[in-house]
Amino acid sequence: MNMTKRLRKTEGFKIVGTRPQRPDGIEKVTGRALYGADLSVPDMLHGAVLRSPHPHARIVSIDASAALEMPGVRAVVTSADFKKQAKFFMQDTLDNCMARDFALYDGHAVAAVAAKTRKQAEEAAAKIRVEYEILPHVTEVEDAMKPDAPILHAGRSYRNIPEGNNANVTNYVEFGHGDVEAGFKDADLIVERSFKTAATHQGYIEPNACVASMGPDGRGELWVTTQGHYMVRDFCAPFLGLEESKLRVTPSEIGGGFGGKTTVFLEPVALALAQKSGKPVKMVMSREEVFRASGPTVSSWTDVKIGMTRDGKITAAQAKLRYQGGAFPCGTIALGAMTAFAAYDLENVQALGWNVMTNRPMQASYRAPGAPMAIYTVESVVDELSQKLGLDPLEVRLKNAAKKGTKSSYGPTFSDIGLVATLEAAKNHPHYRAPLGPNQGRGISCGFWFNFGGNSSVSLHVSPDGTVAVTEGNPDIGGSRASISMMAAEELGIPYDKVRTIVGDTNSIGYSDTTDGSRVTFTVGIATIKAARDAIRVMKGRAAKVWGIDEDAVIWEDGAAKPSGPNAGEFPPMTMEEIARNAFKTGGPIAGHYEANSDGAGVSFGVHLVDVEVDPETGFTKILRYTVFQDAGKAIHPAYVEGQMQGGAVQGIGWALNEEYIYGADGRLQNPGFLDYRIPVASDLPMIDTVILEIPNPGHPYGVRGVGETSIVPPLAAISNAVSRAADVRLCELPMSPPRVLAAIDAKG
Amino acid sequence: MRFESPATLEDAIHLLANAKGTARVLAGGTDVLVQMRLGLVTPDLVVDIKGIPGMRDITPVDGGYRIGAAVTGAEMGEHAGLKALWPGVVEAMELVGSTQVQGRATMAGNLCNASPAADSVPAMIAADAVATIEGPLGLRLLPVAEVPAGPGKTTLTKGEIITSIFLPARPKHSGDAYLRFIPRTEMDIAVSSAGVSLSLGPDGMVEFARVAIGAVAPTARLVEEAGAALVGTQLDAATLDRMMAAVRAACDPIDDKRGTAEFRTKTAAVMAKRAAKTAFARAGGKS
Amino acid sequence: MSKIHVTTTVNGDTVEYLCEPTETLLDVLRDRLNLTGAKEGCSTGDCGACSVELDGRLVSSCLVLAAEAGGKTVATVEGMAKGENLHILQEKILEHAALQCGVCTPGILVAAKALLAKNPDPTEEEVRFWLAGNLCRCTGYDKIIRAVLDAAAEMRGA
The missing domain is CATH 3.30.365.10 (Aldehyde oxidase/xanthine dehydrogenase, molybdopterin binding domain)
Known part of the structure; x- marks a missing residue:
């Protein structure tokens, strides 16, 4: 055979x-x-969490005596009820679930109560007296890097941090090859821009929820909505001092995650309450808690400089990316610096990245974590160069596209990849030649994700x-x-x-x-x-x-x-x-x-085309037409592959246009609800057309490549490029909410 | 909390007038329940008025319509006569919330919630709508513009209920319209808004006009100068510029998470311009 | 605090419950009547996951007090299929793969059913605006809209 x-x-x-x-x-x-909140078990208690209203404070004392006397109350837990962890990452995750000594962001859990009803638990939580010593706070990436910024924790920086950074800067990365300075000398045109992107939330419709029970013999049961029940077990068991195999975790149906349910929030707390009360405990986050205390993405501040010859060849490319990942060290910056230039075959490329701590919730993964905000900046500058040189933006990408044998900007050499085929498919699609009316613009962007x-x-x-x-x-x-x-x-x-x-x-x-x-x-x-x-x-x-x-x-x-x-x-x-x-x-x-x-997951590339119309009097952007081209390797169930492509595109549309975490000067989150955290609704959108390409992945018996994440990467730049062309002014900040777009149009004169 | 659903207006007024602590009238509940859930209000008494006779009726009166306090947005949208007479008011009410919210939300509730951004209120002010208020001291009529006193505050006194809102008859060749600016296409609170009601004279010129704006001041307000600017014209460009300048001059907005003061002011004028054009076209105007 | 006794009709059955005055219809459906098809996504009327019909009118059950449901009829997603026969909308949602995580699906189904009862031949735009209050974070809505339009066509016998 x-x-x-x-x-x-x-x-x-x-x-x-x-x-x-x-x-x-x-x-x-x-x-x-049955989803996370749909299970009820006999004799079950309900948990509620008391959360810090302060973005940064020392917890001087916690007095739960009044809460414990409230009707129906069976247990109160604080950070003292969990085991200390030897590894930083484990301790950080635990501290994010329950503040230890310091409340580090608005919404940080400080204590939790279990009572007979949810209402009793909430009322009792409000009776816990916490004495705080309020500390200065910082929520924005550029402020947190300043020499006089309030420091979240000292001593958490990796050793390779360049001198001149404060203790909030925890991670520093460098990727690339060649000589960028020499490359810039060969360019006919150099564009250098500074970009900002807001933190966004995964926005899953099902709030985090679980039901925990514990016996005095150290055996536990946990029903939970999660993307990984082994992950939940492997966090919770050591937090509670259990042996891993004694904690059985059963995943419920999951009502969306997008990376946001790849860590723990309520789960160890529910187990601790169950342990202390001797009863099963159910915990469900309110939508407000989901926004205040579960994982948003990083926000970013990035400088990009790219040089190009008159005929569209990139001679050198450089990015300096700065991400804030919330109140703890965060490695997402590395993924940003690795993906920024992944779509290009470059002789001279450099990506530098810094992670900064701020008084915001601990970042959680969100669909291609780190990549969308990085590739947005690069694809914006490539578009601007194309525009200024009078070149077709798609041809420029084809001219510089990564292909088999390309040494990628992050190190490895690509094998069979589908970027050129995907760009060709976009080029040959009727969408690319469709006429545009007044105040309309077309944008394009490549996207990339590693796949695991x-x-x-x-x-x-x-x-x-x-x-x-x-x-x-x-x-x-x-x-x-x-x-x-x-x-x-x-x-x-x-x-x-x-x-x-x-x-x-x-x-x-x-x-x-x-x-x-x-x-x-x-x-x-x-x-x-x-x-x-x-x-x-x-x-x-x-x-x-x-x-x-x-x-x-x-x-x-x-x-x-x-x-x-x-x-x-x-x-x-x-x-x-x-x-x-x-x-x-x-x-x-x-x-x-x-x-x-x-191994051998096979990287995935996508190209998105979008047409928009910008209302010059209000700055409102309407999405007129959207097409996603993506290499799936082999589409096992094409309808669900299309669904991933469409869903990612629409999350990206939300990120590009309206979604953002808004913190006030007081360090509090101002929009913790679906009313003012504006995810796209059905009437905002056209149909999202899809073109699946199948360039088989040699690493899979049927040629499969992952398809779930790449699709959220291109929309940010594709829409920014479309809006910039429609409004005839370059936008460099996300979201491109109407006030921001109108201000840019008006500033143009 | 105590929940009551009285069968008569007298009982409702009695309950509210004698309430200890915080009392709330429940019509559609789409604001009250949210405020309760978010802990913004913890009522001691909630009085559901939907069971009181007349509260759910749309009644033709003197060529206009009296809209009961518990009539929902969806019911208004299904009423052909009301829609033909005051399309702008109906479309304003229909912009409040989702289809689900439309199934419950009421115009009287939208007014009593006293949000500066309430969609139906500028449209009602433009329409010169009048609220019927009944309380322990009897009945009084109050122009809609005088009901809100500031964000979350009304001029109603203890025990008083708005029982209906009256939208008057109007001359032939009249039209009204309401527009708001929101960042999405649905599900948002107005960042700025404008309602315009106008009537044309036999010469096809605007004979009478009212322009009201929302979300740009502590309460929705009538901009008399803006209405006056339209009179005697067919909404030529210079007229609209004057009207927009009057709107901008009347704006006194805040900067917040939903928009800057500058943005609100600019877009309020744009909404007024576009609403005026629609109202003019609905009146049969030709420019 | 005394409880309120309520008699109402849910999916055709007469039911009785005792509820607190502050409890919502959603709370009672889920916690007292064990009908967990309606989901709590926000509890402020912004997501549509708790959609039910109340006397034939589409509402967010999180914005209805349980005490208000007395003497009314409530229809939830659990009442859509008749025995082993799915409603056409349910079939079309499956056929079009118009769900990924599925947590918004019950609300979408109830809302779409209410739409087609009122407007059997909606345009794409009408479907999109009717469903604007039903947030879906997975699908980008494309397949949902197609499924509803397809169901409408089939129900019209087109």
């Missing part, structure tokens, strides 16, 4: 590439699916009737149970509806990294395909046993074992159903397993 062909399949699919209904669909359209692989476990069980039960360990955030069932069915050669995939709890399936990094269809896909192959191996062995031939003389085709050829013997195909039916007589239950530790 041809091994390469066996291991890589890029055509001849029967199920992959079709659009079947998802296995969890009926539950979700009938209201039966990592660890995931799959167990595939063949039931006695020949149907298949797949258990995997990654919460299904957007239809992955469908694509996993499809890959299992494809590999086994059986119909899609013969497979049911579920997400197991931490005790029923092996370790699986969090659902993030666009890794699930890729890594769980590998694990599923290999688990299926493991089961096929077992089933071929059973057939061989029945036929009395050698196992190597059996092949698997169309869901049945067959002799490999006339020499192997004359037997009719033995179907999976037959093999399963006889399993107990031929060797016992049949299953396949695989624990993936995968």
Whole structure:
């Protein structure tokens, strides 16, 4: 047999590439699916959190005596109820869940109460007396870097921080190659601009929620809406001093995460309250708490300088990125500096990055964390250069595009990548040639994301009737149970509806990294395909046993074992159903397993085209037309691939136009609700057209690349470029809210 | 908190007049419930007026309409006669919140909530609408413009309820319109807004006009100079410039998370201009 | 604080409950009647995840006091399918893959059903504005709008 062909399949699919209904669909359209806040258990208490109203304060004392006397109250916890952590990152995460000695941002949890009802818990929390010593605060990245800025914590800076930075600057990174100064000398035109982007929130519609229970024997149960239940376990167990395997975490259905549910907030608190009260405790964040205390992105302040020849060749490119990631050290800056120039094949490139602490919530991942705000600045300057040189912005990108063999700006050399094909697809699309009216503009931007692989476990069980039960360990955030069932069915050669995939709890399936990094269809896909192959191996062995031939003389085709050829013997195909039916007589239950530790996720590129119209009298931007082009490697379920492309684009539209964390001079968040944190609504948008490209990823048996994150990257610059062209003035700050756009138009005169 | 749903107006007034602590009237509840949930108000008494006869009726009176205090935005939008007579007022009310909010929110509630940015209020002021107020001392009529006293404050006294709002008859060749500026297309609070009501004379010129603005001062206000600027014209460019200048002069907005004072002032004038054009076209005007 | 006794009709069944005066209809549906299809996304009427019909009128159940529901009829997502037959809107949402996380889906379904009852042949723009109060963060709305338009066409027999 041809091994390469066996291991890589890029055509001849029967199920992959079709659009079947998802296995969890009926539950979700009938209201039966259980999300984080939908579980209630007998004798359950409700938790509520007391949060700091101050952006920066020393906690002098906490007196819970009045709260404990309130009706229905069963327990109060503070930071004293958690174990001290040896590792900085663990302690920071714990301190973000419950302030220790210092309240570091508006909304920082200071204490929590469990009571018989939610109302009792909230009323009791309000009775906890906290004495604060108010400290000066800082919320903006540029202010936090100033020499006289209030310092969040001293002694947390990495050793490589250049001199002249204050103690708020914790991380410093450098990427690139070549000689940028020499490159700038070869340029015919250099554009240098400074950009700012606001912090945004993932904006998942389901608030964080969990139900915890704990026994005095150190065994715990946690039901939680999360992107990673092993991650939750691995944070919570040490925070509570439990052994990992004694804490069973069961993921609920998850009502959106986008990276925001890749860490813990309420979970350790609920467990501590459950431990102390001896009762199950349910905790649900209000929307206001979600905004004040769960993960926004970084905000950024970036200088970009790019040189270009008259015919559009980039000679040198440099970016200085400064991100604030909230009240603790934050590594997102590295992802920003790595992705900034990833779409380009550059001789001379340099990206420098600084992370700065501020009195804001600890940053949490948000879809391609660090990349959108970095690529926005680069793609804006490339557009401005194209405009000033009278060049087609798409041709300029094609001229400089990264391709196979390009040494990327962050180090590795690219293998098979789809950027050029994606740009060509945009160039040949009718959208690119559609006429524009007055006050209208067209914008384009490339986007990039690494995509991750990592660890995931799959167990595939063949039931006695020949149907298949797949258990995997990654919460299904957007239809992955469908694509996993499809890959299992494809590999086994059986119909899609013969497979049911579920997400197991931490005790029923092996370790699986969090659902993030666009890794699930890729890594769980590998694990599923290999688990299926493991089961096929077992089933071929059973057939061989029945036929009395050698196992190597059996092949698997169309869901049945067959002799490999006339020499192997004359037997009719033995179907999976037959093999399963006889399993107990031929060797016992049949299953396949695989624990993936995968590499080779395959980077993903996208190109977005957008047409806008800007109202010159109000600064209002209307999105007229939007097309997403993206390399999916292989689209397992194209409808859900399109959904990722559309959803990411619209989150990016929100980021570009209206979404922002607004802090007042008092350091308090002014817009912690969906009324004034303005995510796009249905009437703001046109249809989002999609073009899926399939440049197979050599690292996956079916060629899959992750698709979830790349789509949020291009909208920021694509829309900024479109608005800048429509309004004939360069915008360099996000969001491009109407007051900001109108001020720019008016300043132009 | 005590919840009451009296069957008569007398009972409602009695409850409110004798309430100890904080009392709130509940019509659509789309403001009161939000304020309760956010802890901005903790009422001791909530009086649901929806069960009181007449509160949910739209009644033709003297060529105009009396709109009961518990009539929802959705019901106004479904009333063909009201929509034909005062399309600007109806569209203003229909801009309040989502479809879901429309199913509950009332114009009287929008007025009593006394937000400077309330959508229906500039439209009602332009329409010269009158509120009927009933309380322990009896009934009084008050022009809508005189109900709000400042952000969150009204001129109503203890025990008083707005029972209906009257939108008067209007001459032939009249039109009204309301526009607001918001950063999205829906689901936002007005950053600036304007309502315009006008009537044309036999010569096709504007004979009478009222322009009111919202979200640019502590209360929505009538801009008499802006209305006067339109009279005797067919809204030529110079007229609209004068009207916009009058609007800008009447603005006294704040800088906040929803917009700068400068932005509010500029866009209020733009909204007034566009609303005036729509009202003029609705009146059958030709420019 | 004394509780209020309420008798109402939910999805065709007469139900009774005792509630606090401050409890919302959403609180009662979820916590007292075990109907968790309506979700609490914001509790301030800004997200639409708690949409239900009250006497045939689309409302946010977080903005209705539970005590107000007395003598009325309430329809939730749990009442949309009849036995094993899904409502056409439910089928179309699945067919178009118009959900990712699915937490907004119950509210979208209830709102879309109310729209089609009032306007069986809506334009794309009408669907978009009707659903503007139903936030979806996953899909970018594209497939939802297509599913509703497709369901409308099928319900009209087109």
